Amino acid sequence: MPQYFGSLPTTTDAWTAIGRVHSIKHEDKNTIHLQCDNARVSISVLDSNLVRVRLCGKDEEFLPQRPWGVTLDDSEWIKENSQIIVQESQDSINIQTRQIRISIQREKCLIAFFDDQNRAFAQDTDIGMGWRMGSVAGWKKIENDEHFYGFGERTGYLDKLSEIKTNWAVNCLDFDSLTDEMYMAIPFYIALRSNLMYGFYFNTTYWSQFDIGCEKPGQLKYETRHGGQLDYYVMYGKQPSEIIRTYTQLTGRMPLPPKWALGYHQCRWSYESENIVRDLAKNFRQRKIPCDVIHLDIDYMRGYRVFTWSNKRFPNAKQMINDIKQEGFKVVPIIDPVKYEPEADFAPFDEGMENDYFVRHRDGRLFHGYAWPEKIVFPDFVRSSVREWWGNIHKTLIEDGVCGIWNDMNEPAVSDRPIGDGGAKICFPLDAIHDIDRKRQDDTNGPINNKTVILQASASHSEVHNLYGLLMTRSTAEGLRRLRPKERSFLLTRSGFAGVQRYSAVWMGDNHSKWDYLETSMPMLCNMGLSGVSFVGADIGGFASNATAELFARWMQLGVLYPFCRGHSAMTTARHEPWTFGEKVENICRDYLNLRYQLLPYLYTLFWESSMTGSPILRPLLYHYFDDSKTYALYDQVLLGEWLMAAPIYRQGVECRCVYLPRGTWYDWWTNEIYEGSKYILASAPLEKMPLYVRSCAIIPMQPIVQHTNEIVNKLFLNVYPPQDQNERGEFILYEDDGNTFDYQYGIYSTTKFCVYIDESKNICLDIEERLGQWKPVEREIIINLKSTKQAEQRVLDDGKAHSFKFNFQ
Ligand code: MIG
Numbered sequence: 085m086p087q088y089f090g091s092l093p094t095t096t097d098a099w100t101a102i103g104r105v106h107s108i109k110h111e112d113k114n115t116i117h118l119q120c121d122n123a124r125v126s127i128s129v130l131d132s133n134l135v136r137v138r139l140c141g142k143d144e145e146f147l148p149q150r151p152w153g154v155t156l157d158d159s160e161w162i163k164e165n166s167q168i169i170v171q172e173s174q175d176s177i178n179i180q181t182r183q184i185r186i187s188i189q190r191e192k193c194l195i196a197f198f199d200d201q202n203r204a205f206a207q208d209t210d211i212g213m214g215w216r217m218g219s220v221a222g223w224k225k226i227e228n229d230e231h232f233y234g235f236g237e238r239t240g241y242l243d244k245l246s247e248i249k250t251n252w253a254v255n256c257l258d259f260d261s262l263t264d265e266m267y268m269a270i271p272f273y274i275a276l277r278s279n280l281m282y283g284f285y286f287n288t289t290y291w292s293q294f295d296i297g298c299e300k301p302g303q304l305k306y307e308t309r310h311g312g313q314l315d316y317y318v319m320y321g322k323q324p325s326e327i328i329r330t331y332t333q334l335t336g337r338m339p340l341p342p343k344w345a346l347g348y349h350q351c352r353w354s355y356e357s358e359n360i361v362r363d364l365a366k367n368f369r370q371r372k373i374p375c376d377v378i379h380l381d382i383d384y385m386r387g388y389r390v391f392t393w394s395n396k397r398f399p400n401a402k403q404m405i406n407d408i409k410q411e412g413f414k415v416v417p418i419i420d421p422v423k424y425e426p427e428a429d430f431a432p433f434d435e436g437m438e439n440d441y442f443v444r445h446r447d448g449r450l451f452h453g454y455a456w457p458e459k460i461v462f463p464d465f466v467r468s469s470v471r472e473w474w475g476n477i478h479k480t481l482i483e484d485g486v487c488g489i490w491n492d493m494n495e496p497a498v499s500d501r502p503i504g505d506g507g508a509k510i511c512f513p514l515d516a517i518h519d520i521d522r523k524r525q526d527d528t529n530g531p532i533n534n535k536t537v538i539l540q541a542s543a544s545h546s547e548v549h550n551l552y553g554l555l556m557t558r559s560t561a562e563g564l565r566r567l568r569p570k571e572r573s574f575l576l577t578r579s580g581f582a583g584v585q586r587y588s589a590v591w592m593g594d595n596h597s598k599w600d601y602l603e604t605s606m607p608m609l610c611n612m613g614l615s616g617v618s619f620v621g622a623d624i625g626g627f628a629s630n631a632t633a634e635l636f637a638r639w640m641q642l643g644v645l646y647p648f649c650r651g652h653s654a655m656t657t658a659r660h661e662p663w664t665f666g667e668k669v670e671n672i673c674r675d676y677l678n679l680r681y682q683l684l685p686y687l688y689t690l691f692w693e694s695s696m697t698g699s700p701i702l703r704p705l706l707y708h709y710f711d712d713s714k715t716y717a718l719y720d721q722v723l724l725g726e727w728l729m730a731a732p733i734y735r736q737g738v739e740c741r742c743v744y745l746p747r748g749t750w751y752d753w754w755t756n757e758i759y760e761g762s763k764y765i766l767a768s769a770p771l772e773k774m775p776l777y778v779r780s781c782a783i784i785p786m787q788p789i790v791q792h793t794n795e796i797v798n799k800l801f802l803n804v805y806p807p808q809d810q811n812e813r814g815e816f817i818l819y820e821d822d823g824n825t826f827d828y829q830y831g832i833y834s835t836t837k838f839c840v841y842i843d844e845s846k847n848i849c850l851d852i853e854e855r856l857g858q859w860k861p862v863e864r865e866i867i868i869n870l871k872s873t874k875q876a877e878q879r880v881l882d883d884g885k886a887h888s889f890k891f892n893f894q
Contacts (some may be wrong), residue, residue, distance in 0.1 A: 089219065090759065096215065097216045098728050099211055099214035099215065099216050099221070100122060100214050100215055100216060101122065101192065101211040101212070101213075101214045102120045102121065102122055102123045102125065102139070102193040102211070102212060102213055102214065103120050103121020103122045103123070103193065103492065104120060104121050104190060104191055104192070104193070105118045105119070105120050105125075105177070105188065105193050105194070106119045106120060106121070106483070107119045107187075107881065108170075108172065108177055109119070109127070110170060112257040113163065113166070113167070113168075114128055114129045114130070114163070114166040114167070114168055114179070115127065115128040115129075115743050116128075116170065116179060118177075118188065118193060119142075120142075120193050121274065121658055122141075122142055123139055123140065123141060123193075123213075124139070124140050124141070124142060124144070125137065125138065125139050125193060125195075125213075126146060126393075127179065127186060127188070127195070128158055129166045129167075129168045129179065129181050130158060130166055130167070130188075130317075131161055131162070131165045131181075131807075132165050132181045132182035132184070132348075133181070133184040133318075133319055133321060133326070133330060134161070134317060134318075134319045134320075134330055134334070134668040135181075135182060135184075135186060135197070135317065135318050136158065136287075136315070136316070136317050137195060137314075137315070137316055137318070138313060138314065138315045138316075139213050139220070139222075139313060139314035140313045140314075141223070144313075144888055145860075147311065147312070147313055148205070150289065150342040150547075152289055152548075152554065152555070152581065152583070153287065153289060153335055153549050153581060153583050154285075154287060154317075154334050154335060154580040154582075154583075155335060155336045155583065155586070156333065156334060160326050161237065163505070164540070165182070166181070167181075167182070168180060168181055170485045171792070174190075175189065175190055175191070176188060176189050176190060177190065177256060179418070179577065183199075183200065183320060183751075184197055184199060184200070184320050185197070185198040185199060185202075186198075190794075192211065192212055193212055193213075194207075194208040194209075194212045195207075195208045195212065196208060197282070197320065199280060199320065199625065199727075202738060203280055204237035204405060205227075205275070205277075205280055205281075205282050205320070206224055206275070206282050206284065206318050207224060207225040208222065208223060208224060208225070209223045209224060209225040209302075209303050210223040210303060211223065213314055215309050215314075216332075218308070218309055218310060219307060219308070220308055220309075220312075220313065220314045220332070221305055221306060221314070222305070222307075222314055223283075223302060223303050223304065223305050223306075223315070224303070224304045224306070225302065225304075226275075226296070226297045226301075226302050226303055226304050227340075228243070229277050229278065229531075229837060230245070230275050230276065230277050231243045231245060231275070231276045231277070231706075231716045232244045232245050232273050232274070232276075232296050232304075233273065233274045233276065233610075233611055233704070233706070233718075234270070234272050234273040234274045234614045234616065235249045235270065235272070235273050235294065235611060235617040236251075236266070236268050236269060236270025236271075236272065236282075236296075236582075236611070236612065236615045236617070237266045237267060237268040237270070237590070237592060237608065237611075237612055238266060238607075238608060238611050238813070239259055239260060239262075239263050239266070239320075239604055239608065240261045240604065240607065241604075241607050241719045242610060242611065242704055242716075242717060242719040243716060243717050244273070244294075244296050244822040245296055245297055246296060246297050246298055246301070246547055247296055247298060248264060248293065248294070248295050248296070248298050249264065249273075249293065249294045249296065250264045250265050250291070250292075250294075251265075251269035251270070251271045251286075251291070251293065251550065251551065252265045252269055252291050252292075252510070252549070252550065253265070253266070253267060253268060253269045253293075253495040253550050253552065253553060253579045253580075254266070254495050254497075254511075254583070255267065255493070255495045255497030255509060257509075257591065257593075257594055258594070258596075258628075259593070259594075259595075260587055261600075261604065264798065266590075266593075267411050267495055267553070267578050267579045267580075267593045268553065268578075268579055268580045268581070268584065268590065269292075269581055269582075269871075270366050270580075270581065270582045270584075270615045270616075270617070271286035271288065271292050271294070271306075271582060272284065272285045272331060272335075272582055272613055272615050272616070273288075273294065273296075274324060274327055274328075276324070276706065276710060276716070276738055277303055278710070278711050278713060279322075279711055279816040280483070281320075281321060281322075281323070281324065281587055281710065282318055282319060282321070282325060282327065283317075283318070283319040283321065283327035283328070283330065283331050283333070284306075284316060284317070284318055284319075285316060285319070285331060285334065286306050286308070286315075287313075287315040287316055287317060288308040288312045288315060289547055289548060289549075289550050289551055289581065289855065290308050290309060290310050290311050290312045290546055290547055290550075291308065291309050291546065291549075291550075292306065292307065292308040292309075293305075293306070293307050293308075294306050294511050295307070297638065310514065310546045310547075311544070312547070319331060319334075319462070319594075322525055322615065322700070323710055323724065324644050324706070324710055325699055328614065328616060328697075328698045328699060328700070329697050329698055329699075331616050331698065332585070332616045332697070332698025334584075335582045335583035335586075335616055336583045336585060336586035337585060337586065337616075337620060337694070337695055337696070337697075337698050338585040338586070338617075338619055338664070338691075338694055338698075339572070339586070339695060340572070340691060340692060340695045340828065341572060341574055341589070341619065341691060342571065342572040342573070342823060342824050343684070343688055343793045343794075343823030343824065344376045344414055344487075344574070344792070344793045344794065344823070344824075345376075345377070345488070345574040345589070345619075345648075346376075346647075346649075346684065346687055346688060346691065346793065347374065347375065347376025347377060347649070347680075347681070347792060347793045348373075348374055348375045348376060348377070348644075348649050348650070348651070348677050348681075348799065349375075349376065349377040349378075349379060349416070349440070349648070349649060349650035349651070350364065350368070350375055350377070350378050350379070350614035350650070350651055350661065350678065351381065351383065351623075351650055351651060351653075352379075352652060352653050352659070352660065352661075353381040353382070353383075353652070353653070353654050354380065354381035354382060354383035354384065354653045354655065355378065355379075355380060355381070355397065355461045355651065356383040356384070356397055357397040358397065358398050358399070358404045359399070361378060361380070361404060361408070361415075362404060362407070362408065363526050364661070365378065365408040365411055365413050366661065367661070367793070368413075368452070369411055369791060370476070370810065371662075371663055371670065371674070371747055372672060372674065372791065373663070373670075373674045373677055373878060374677050374678065374680075374681045374789070374790060374791050374792060375677075375791075375792065376410070376412065376413065376414060376792045376793050376794075377413065377414045377415070377416055377488070377574070377650075378413055378414075378416070378419060379416045379417070379418070379490055379650070379652070380415060380417040381418050381830050382418055382420065382694045383397070383454055384397070384398050384417055384418075387423070387457065388420070388423060388455075388456045388457035388458075389423050389425070389430055389432075389434055389457060390419050390420055390421075390422060390423070390432055391419070391431075391477050391478070391480060391481060392430075393484075395631025397854045400633065402483075402484040402485055403585065405484055405485035405486065406485055406799055409485060411792075412792030412793075412794050412795065413792070414487045414488065414574075414706070415486055415488075415492065416484065416486065416487070416489065416574060416576070417481060417486055417489065418486040418490045418491075418492050419489055419490065419492070419560070420455065420456070420457075420460075420492050420493045420494075421455065421460045421462050421463070421493060421494070422436060422442070422460060422461050422462070422463060422490075423457035423458065423459070423460055423510045424452055424457075424458070424460055424461050425459075426457035427458075431477070432477055433461070433577050433676055435473065435477075436461065436463060436473075436785055439469075439473070441463050441464060441467070441469075441470045441473060441513065442461040442462055442463060442464060443461075443462045443463075443464045443516050443517065443518060443545070444516065444517050445513060445515075445516055445517070446513070446516065446517060447634070448517045451512060451513070451516050453496075453498030453499060453500065453510060454499040454501055454502045454503060454507055454788075455493055455499065455503065456503060457496065457547060458502050458503075459490055460498075460646070460739065461779065462496055462512075462552075463515075463556075463557070463559075463838075463846075464518050464519065464552070465551075465552065465555035465556050465559055466518040466519065466543055466548050466650035467519055468473070468516070468554060470559070470564060471555065471559035471563075472559070472563075473556060474556075474559040474560070474563065475559045475560060475562050475563020475564070475566060475567075476563055476566070476567075477563075478560065478563045478564060478567055479567055482564070482567040482568055485542075486782075487571070487573060487574065488564075488573050488574030488575060488576070489560050489564065489573070489574075489575055489576070490575075490576040490577075491553065491575070491576065491577040491578065491588070491855070492561060492577075492578050493556050493578070494552050494553040494556045494577060494578060494579040495552065495553060495578070495579040496512070496552050496579075497509070498510050498512070505800045505830070512545045512549065513545065514544060514546040514549070514686065515544050515545065515546070516544065516545040517545075517547075518544065518545060518547075518548045519542055519543065520544040521731045524736065524754045534797050536877050537542065548866065550581045551581050552577025552579060553577050553580040553581065554579075554580045554581040554583065554587070556586065557575055557577040557580065557587045557588040558586075558587050560575055560587070560588075561573070561575055561586075561587040561588065562767060569721040569826075570826070571824055571825055571826075572824060572825070574589065575587060575588035575589065576588060576589050576591060576648070577589070577590055578590070578591065578593050580617075582615075582616070584617060585616050585617045585618065585619065585698075588619075589619035589620065589647075590612065590617055590620070590648070591620070591621050591622065591623065591648060591650065591652075592605065592608055592609070592620070592621070592622040592623070593627075594623075594627045594628055594654070595622055595623055595626050595627050595628070595839060596626050596627065596628045596629050597625060597626025597627070597628065597629045597630055597631035597635060597653075597657070597660075598626060598629065598635075599635060599734060599736055601622070601626055602626070602635065602638060602639050602642065602732075602734045603720065603734040603735075605622040605642070605646075606642070606719055606720055606722055606732070606734075607704070607719040607850045608622065608687050609621065609622065609646060609647075609702050610700070610702060610703060610704040610719070610722060611704075611724075612700075613647075613700025613701065613702055613703060613704075613707075614704070614707070616698055616849075617702070618647055618691075618694040618698070618699065618700045618701045618702075619647050619648055620646070620647055620648055620702070621643070621646035621647060621648030621649055621650055622643075622646065623650065623651070623652035623653070624639050624640060624643035624646070624649065624650060624651040625639050625640070625643075625651050625652070625653060625654070625660045626639065627652055627653060627654050628654050628657065629654075629657060630657050630660075630823040631660060631665075632660045633665035633666055633668070633669045634669075634736060634737075634771065635736070635773075636660065636662075636665050636669055636673075636731065637665070637668075637669045637672045637673070637771055638733050638734060638771075638774075639728045639734070639815075640672065640673045640676050640677070641672070641676050641732060641774035642722075642730065642732040642734070642774065643676075644676045644677055644679060644680035645680075645702060645722060645724050647691075647701040647702055647732055660671070662674070662677070664770075668771070668772075671772075672771065672772050674772070675772070678789045681787075681789060681790050681793070682786045682787055682788070682789060682801075683724075683728075683784070683786055684786075684787055684793060685785035685786060685787055685800065685818060685820070686724075686725065686728075686784050686785050686786065687701075687724075688823070689725075689785070689816075689818055689819040689822075690724070690725045692819035693725075693819075699859070700725060701724065701725065702721065702722055702723070703723040703724075703725070704718070704722065704723070705718050705720065705721060705729070705744070705746060706718070707721075707723065708723065708726060708746075709746040709747070712746055714744060714746070714749065715744075715746065718744060720732070721743065721744060726779070727778055727779050727782035727784060727805075727816075728753075728776065728777070728782075728784070729750070729776070729777045729778075729779070730774060730775070730776050730777075731743040731767060731769075731774075731775040731776075731777070732774050732775075733769050733774065733775075738769070738773070739768065739769055739770050740766055740767060740768045740769055741766070741767055741769060741775065742765070742766060742767075743764065743765050743766075743767045743775055743777070744764050745759055745760075745761040745762070745763060745764070745765060746762065747759050747761045747762045748761045748779055748780060749761060749779070749780035749807075749808050750777045750778065750779060750780065751777065751778045751779075751780065751782075751805045751871060752775075752776075752777060753776035753777060754773065754776065756871050756873065756875070757871060758873065759777075760781075760868045769843070778803075778805045779805070780805050780806065780807055780808060780812065780814075780873070781802050781805065781806075781807045781812050781813065781840060782803075782804075782805040782814060782816070783802055783803070783805075783814055783815075783816040783839075783840055783850070784803040784805075784816075785800060785801070785802055785803075785816065785818050785838075786800075786801040786802075786803060787799065787800060787801065788801075793823065794823075794824075795862070796862055797862075798862055798863060798864040798865065799864055799865050799866075799867060800861075800864055800865070800867070800882065801866075801867050801868075801869060802838060802850070802852075802866060802867070802868045803869045803871055804840050804848075804850055804868060804869065804870050804871060805840075805871050805872075806840055806842065806848045806870065806871075806872055806891075807840065807841065807842055809842065810841070810842045810843075810844075812834070812841070812842075813839065813840065813841040814839065814840040814841070815838065815839050815840075816835065817835050817836070817837050818835065818836045818837075818838065819833065819834075819835055819839075820833065820834050820835075820859055820861055821859050822834075822859070826870055828859075829856050831857065832857075832858050832859050833856050833857050833858070833859045834856060834857035834858070834859040834860070834861075835848060835855075835856050835857055836852065836853065836854075836856070837849065837852075837853040838850065838852055838853070839851045839853070843890070845892075845893050846892075846893075847890040847891060848870060848872075848890070848891040848892075848893070849888065849889065849890050849891075850868055850870075850888070850889045850891075851886070851887070851888050852866065852880075852886060852887045852888075852889075853886050854884065854885055854886045855884040855885075860884070861882065863881075863882075864881075864882045865879055865880070865881055866879065866880050866881075866882045866887075867879050868880075868889055870891050872893075874893055876891050878891075
């Protein structure tokens with residue numbers, strides 16, 4: 085927390101409570117206003133499972149919705165879904181929606197929610213909601229068997245019960261299990277009990293904090309400071325997927341990325357010359373290790389100036405990018421804030437100064453800090469004019485053939501002195517000025533004198549601090565959409581806020597080449613997925629310090645399941661490419677990357693699903709087995725989609741491990757051996773093997789091994805894991821399109837449904853339904869592989885028509 089919070093009230097100050105409800109007003113069809121002793125409360129039903137609650141002072145007005153996190157205005161929800169019946173009694177007010185009931189106790193204005201079986205959730209406790217100087221908070225009851233997930237980017241294990249989670253973006257270099265504030269702030273959680281769960285989105289961009297039963301067991305406190313009103317959404321769901329669907333309806337979903345972004349990305353700080361990059365690309369192809377993307381870290385620039393190339397090291401960047409493009413590689417360079425450099429013909433600085441695009445102190449002085457380029461300044465991405473300008477500066481990079489952008493240091497990460505001078509991390513002054521639309525400047529178009537005092541800011545840094553990464557990546561996304569109108573681009577960011585999934589993939593920042601970082605990447609990425617951000621990954625092999633061969637092999641095995649699959653390593657570490665650890669590890673890396681590429685049809689379909697519903701791609705087991713309490717703390721097994729489950733090895737020297745198989749029947753991926761679930765098994769896992777299981781009824785679409793995602797394939801494999809009896813049936817809908825353009829938005833995509841079941845004569849049947857939609861794949865063969873104790877194969881030419889297959893084992 086920045087030092088500026090030091091002046092806040094101490095915990096000994098008492099909270100002011102709301103008091104009694106005096107009167108209620110049925111404002112419009114779905115909003116109820118409560119006038120209380122000390123406050124006004126508004127409750128809006130936006131959907132049958134979604135309720136917004138707001139609190140403001142007795143004589144205040146509710147603030148208008150800010151546009152950054154939540155994208156849907158209250159008025160945009162479908163009115164029919166939000167119809168309510170209000171009943172008043174002497175003690176309480178009850179609001180009935182089609183799914184839940186909201187009950188308000190008149191005496192203290194305590195709010196509680198009830199499901200259709202009259203079970204309470206998200207119940208106010210203590211004083212319900214209240215405030216003391218500079219701070220406003222609310223208290224919810226934590227039920228006996230309740231568990232807490234999400235909270236965005238977090239270290240530690242899955243369940244956050246009994247912890248404090250602060251929402252304030254910082255450069256959390258050297259984070260570990262004790263770290264609270266992270267690069268990213270997403271004030272959202274899911275509370276789960278067996279068969280009763282809800283989501284909670286704290287609608288504030290200011291500093292905020294969840295105390296999940298830490299200060300007082302049994303009660304969760306949500307608090308925000310320094311501005312804004314208490315404002316939250318409760319979303320009910322019968323399963324986690326319903327909660328996430330609603331949450332991402334509120335904050336937005338990931339647009340479908342280009343298929344190449346699902347391939348392997350190779351990164352290092354830095355591949356610092358054209359020759360090194362060309363050599364890297366050559367190595368991948370010669371060694372037949374698939375790879376799609378090469379990232380360029382800060383040394384491609386001329387003296388860390390964004391949007392420039394080093395003349396010495398990258399004299400012909402465009403040529404190089406074009407050459408390796410022929411081999412199926414895309415290039416993604418890093419972009420940071422702007423070097424302060426007057427009179428040096430450095431356009432991003434000059435133009436930014438000329439138009440007054442950088443963040444200023446309250447008294448009008450330019451705010452600056454220090455990072456790699458020495459002195460740096462910060463574009464004010466809150467302003468649409470600045471976002472447009474920033475987006476447009478990408479033009480030259482795009483002309484050079486760049487297809488994606490990597491945004492770093494956007495918490496923003498700032499030092500008070502030059503790096504290397506022992507500088508301390510600092511935050512912007514919280515009253516620094518951000519402007520939504522700075523009228524004066526837009527009118528005169530001239531620079532504002534350094535000494536001018538500007539008082540008209542419509543947002544202070546305290547309100548928009550958490551948004552810096554989100555808005556930076558938004559300007560980049562919008563810019564690339566204009567500059568590459570025909571093709572999808574890839575974006576990566578380190579910082580962000582709720583809704584960052586609308587613009588960018590996210591990686592987990594600077595991890596270490598240590599076993600515990602491999603281990604915690606699982607719950608970390610799973611909680612990101614439960615927070616609406618599904619395109620996520622951690623640096624494979626670890627960023628800081630040196631991986632051992634064994635660690636690297638294990639990390640690659642798990643890493644190929646990360647939605648964002650990138651190897652990265654820091655300056656001053658040893659090289660970390662898949663071939664640097666000897667032949668055995670190189671072979672392991674190749675095998676597992678091959679597996680990822682073979683799984684592309686499955687994986688791409690998961691990305692499509694996520695873009696439609698917000699569903700995570702990498703999932704904790706509790707996502708599907710939410711009524712099985714054995715999954716509530718199970719962090720070291722992950723599901724890729726619904727059907728594939730991995731039990732990775734994340735400790736040195738370990739060659740077997742305990743695996744929990746949830747209910748149902750499971751197949752061993754490697755041997756097809758069958759296990760009945762609801763039990764623990766011991767899996768053997770020599771270095772070359774990551775235990776991997778498939779649920780029965782699965783149909784996993786796969787493709788041949790390729791070196792990059794643009795290679796044309798003329799085979800589609802359907803790996804079928806049959807049900808055990810006639811009561812079970814499996815389905816999979818495959819999504820396909822050209823993988824690159826926006827044509828899918830105009831109907832040029834296809835879906836094909838596959839079903840597996842057992843008929844009366846005990847045949848195992850696989851039906852391929854007619855392909856729907858306008859996208860036509862290349863001419864190809866479909867090969868059905870029945871995975872069972874007995875294996876069998878059948879083939880058909882894919883003509884888009886329905887086909888049925890029977891396998892008879894009698
Ligand atoms: O001060 O660009 O997290 O991935 O390699 C370090 C250099 C700045 C931090 C990023 C890391 C990147 C590095 N950056």
